[in-house]
Amino acid sequence: MRSKILWTSNVTKSFGGVRALKGVSIRVDEGSITMMIGPNGSGKSTLINVISGIYKPDDGKVFFNGREITGLKPHEIFKLGLARTFQIPQPFTKLTVLENLLVAYPNNPGERFFGALRRGRWMKVEEEAVEKAFKILKLLKLDHLWDQQSYKLSGGQMKLLEVGRALMSDARLIMMDEPAAGVNPVLAHEIFKRFRELKDRLGVTFFLVEHRLEIALRYTDYVYAMANGLVVAEGVPERVMVNPQVVEAYLGG
Numbered sequence: 658m659r660s661k662i663l664w665t666s667n668v669t670k671s672f673g674g675v676r677a678l679k680g681v682s683i684r685v686d687e688g689s690i691t692m693m694i695g696p697n698g699s700g701k702s703t704l705i706n707v708i709s710g711i712y713k714p715d716d717g718k719v720f721f722n723g724r725e726i727t728g729l730k731p732h733e734i735f736k737l738g739l740a741r742t743f744q745i746p747q748p749f750t751k752l753t754v755l756e757n758l759l760v761a762y763p764n765n766p767g768e769r770f771f772g773a774l775r776r777g778r779w780m781k782v783e784e785e786a787v788e789k790a791f792k793i794l795k796l797l798k799l800d801h802l803w804d805q806q807s808y809k810l811s812g813g814q815m816k817l818l819e820v821g822r823a824l825m826s827d828a829r830l831i832m833m834d835e836p837a838a839g840v841n842p843v844l845a846h847e848i849f850k851r852f853r854e855l856k857d858r859l860g861v862t863f864f865l866v867e868h869r870l871e872i873a874l875r876y877t878d879y880v881y882a883m884a885n886g887l888v889v890a891e892g893v894p895e896r897v898m899v900n901p902q903v904v905e906a907y908l909g910g
């Protein structure tokens with residue numbers, strides 16, 4: 658049996674009268690692609706936000722890599738190797754693909770480094786970082802775009818760049834909320850194929866929320882199905898998708 662890298666125990670979270678999470682316990686195995694599915698408003702994003710430290714749970718606990726992380730601040734959780742990707746912030750889209758990775762490098766000396774980047778002197782600053790960045794870009798098949806400004810990337814390439822930035826920061830687990838949203842089917846398949854390669858080559862773990870099941874499930878090791886703030890089914894995709902409660906949650910509502 659694989660070892661778990663992330664797990665929650667009975668997490669609850671309410672917003673005023675809305676009970677978004679009513680006691681959620683999940684476990685994500687190291688080196689897996691684990692997916693959370695469920696209808697709109699079932700609590701998926703709330704769980705991601707609790708795990709990444711954006712919301713404090715009302716009750717329950719979150720563990721990562723053997724230690725409790727409940728209530729830690731987002732940047733503290735990130736430093737432990739649990740990255741949640743957001744859209745690349747606006748100022749960074751003017752930077753090239755390579756520069757976007759370099760600024761995510763944990764040992765970058767901050768302001769000075771950023772200033773050097775702007776002046777195009779990054780090469781001298783961090784040879785080691787550049788080497789690491791190219792290794793990651795190759796895995797993502799973005800290396801040919803290294804000096805392209807990021808705003809010129811397609812939506813799908815931008816998602817991969819977000820993953821690249823997480824890998825550059827030495828993330829062991831990457832959480833993404835709907836990585837395939839708004840991406841054409843061909844590229845969506847490409848994204849999930851890259852995830853599988855990264856998992857196989859680097860042992861990195863993915864915990865994803867996704868609505869596009871027809872694309873995502875074939876790349877997934879394990880699925881949690883949520884409905885109304887609760888996990889209603891879990892298991893391998895073939896099993897979960899024929900579970901009566903899952904069928905009910907999707908079609909019955």
Ligand SMILES: Nc1ncnc2c1ncn2[C@@H]1O[C@H](COP(=O)(O)OP(=O)(O)OP(=O)(O)O)[C@@H](O)[C@H]1O
Nearest residue numbers: 672675676677695696697698699700701702703704
């Ligand atoms: N910040 C908030 N303030 C108030 N209510 C919230 C907040 N965030 C989420 N909720 C409510 O909590 C419930 C769960 O929302 P959540 O966003 O977690 O669902 P979801 O499964 O991610 O849905 P979707 O598939 O549409 O993204 C919903 O009823 C939502 O309206």
Ligand SMILES: [Mg+2]
Nearest residue numbers: 701702703834
């Ligand atoms: Mg959501």
